[in-house]
Amino acid sequence: MKKLTFVISTAISAGIISSSAFAQSALTIYGVMDVGVSVDQGGVSGTSTRLTSGMATQSRFGFRGNEDLGQGLSALFVLEGGIHADNGSSTQGGTLFGRTSIVGLSNHLGTITLGLQDTPFFTTLNTVVDPLRNGIARSNNLMAATGFRAGNSVLFRSAPIQGFSGDLMIAAGEVAGDNAAGRAMGASFGYSQGPLTFRLAYHTKNNDTAAIKNTSSAKNTLLGANYDFGVAKLFFGYGVNKGTNSAALNNTAASFGGIAPTASTDSTDLMLGVSAPFGASTVVATYIRKDDKTALNQDAQQYALAYMYALSKRSDLYTSYAVIRNHNGAAYTEGNSEEPGIGNKQFTIGLRHRF
Numbered sequence: 068m069k070k071l072t073f074v075i076s077t078a079i080s081a082g083i084i085s086s087s088a089f090a091q092s093a094l095t096i097y098g099v100m101d102v103g104v105s106v107d108q109g110g111v112s113g114t115s116t117r118l119t120s121g122m123a124t125q126s127r128f129g130f131r132g133n134e135d136l137g138q139g140l141s142a143l144f145v146l147e148g149g150i151h152a153d154n155g156s157s158t159q160g161g162t163l164f165g166r167t168s169i170v171g172l173s174n175h176l177g178t179i180t181l182g183l184q185d186t187p188f189f190t191t192l193n194t195v196v197d198p199l200r201n202g203i204a205r206s207n208n209l210m211a212a213t214g215f216r217a218g219n220s221v222l223f224r225s226a227p228i229q230g231f232s233g234d235l236m237i238a239a240g241e242v243a244g245d246n247a248a249g250r251a252m253g254a255s256f257g258y259s260q261g262p263l264t265f266r267l268a269y270h271t272k273n274n275d276t277a278a279i280k281n282t283s284s285a286k287n288t289l290l291g292a293n294y295d296f297g298v299a300k301l302f303f304g305y306g307v308n309k310g311t312n313s314a315a316l317n318n319t320a321a322s323f324g325g326i327a328p329t330a331s332t333d334s335t336d337l338m339l340g341v342s343a344p345f346g347a348s349t350v351v352a353t354y355i356r357k358d359d360k361t362a363l364n365q366d367a368q369q370y371a372l373a374y375m376y377a378l379s380k381r382s383d384l385y386t387s388y389a390v391i392r393n394h395n396g397a398a399y400t401e402g403n404s405e406e407p408g409i410g411n412k413q414f415t416i417g418l419r420h421r422f
Contacts, residue, residue, distance in 0.1 A: 098128035102152045103417020109410030110322040120152035122403040122415050123202040123385050144170045177225040184222055187234035187255035188214040191268035196291035196304030198342040198351050202404040203415050204371030204389035209357040209399055210336045212287040213312045214270030217251050230260030248275035265292035274311050285313040302340035317407040318400040328398035333360040347377045365397035386416040
């Protein structure tokens with residue numbers, strides 16, 4: 068990915084520039100623009116055809132930089148915001164940098180960052196388990212949890228040692244008089260070297276607020292792995308979700324008629340995937356099963372097929388078709404990285420450009 072990079076070297080000592088103490092800073096401007104057409108079917112609202120932004124990869128722009136502080140220590144920052152590229156507005160509730168807003172320090176032991184950032188759970192789901200990285204036919208149509216992105220958080224990510232690495236996060240709830248209310252914690256540990264990657268991730272969030280106390284916490288555990296055989300790459304994920312908000316619904320509407328759906332408080336998830344490259348083409352197939360273990364037994368399965376054609380290293384065309392089979396009143400909808408969808412079937416075709 069070609070990026071625009073500015074390199075600035077400055078050092079000031081006693082009010083003058085000193086030739087013996089230069090610190091290098093690097094600033095990178097990057098992003099993705101992704102726009103296409105989606106066709107949703109199967110809901111009570113009928114077929115909907117839309118020009119949609121960010122279906123395969125949410126459209127975004129960002130700035131990241133680092134400064135060499137000497138003796139192996141660096142300071143860093145990232146500011147990243149989402150864009151509705153079809154109309155120019157901001158995603159994440161209209162925030163300017165609602166995807167990532169962090170500052171941190173890094174050395175040979177690892178990196179510590181503070182601010183708004185992805186949780187170890189979400190990083191595991193996106194980079195280890197889901198070959199489509201929560202884009203078209205996204206995994207969190209059925210595997211939505213409470214632990215995707217956390218504000219007011221501190222994250223330590225260790226440097227890899229012989230392929231092994233770990234992450235640890237804590238996010239303050241910031242409720243006056245109650246340090247536990249709203250607090251979230253997460254961690255992951257795994258191995259990545261050669262063709263094999265596996266990782267175990269955990270996330271828990273306290274559901275208490277300033278007004279509501281003694282609620283049950285949401286707990287999510289995810290085991291993921293992938294293996295690259297060269298001709299194809301296989302993906303696996305198994306998740307266990309316990310407690311209120313542990314399996315949040317992407318769409319709470321009664322999209323298929325009847326009463327509004329109920330989010331599970333006790334469920335397991337299984338994901339299987341394969342990605343096969345053929346020259347400039349890549350074919351991806353995924354299967355996800357939601358097993359609701361509550362008395363409602365609202366299970367669901369998602370089947371998806373996607374195709375990407377690389378026009379260059381930075382630009383590609385993509386298309387996909389995915390369907391969800393709901394059971395016993397479940398109302399999961401087929402969505403993409405940008406929208407939750409309004410039915411149980413979705414067809415997409417789009418163009419993605421990275422800069």
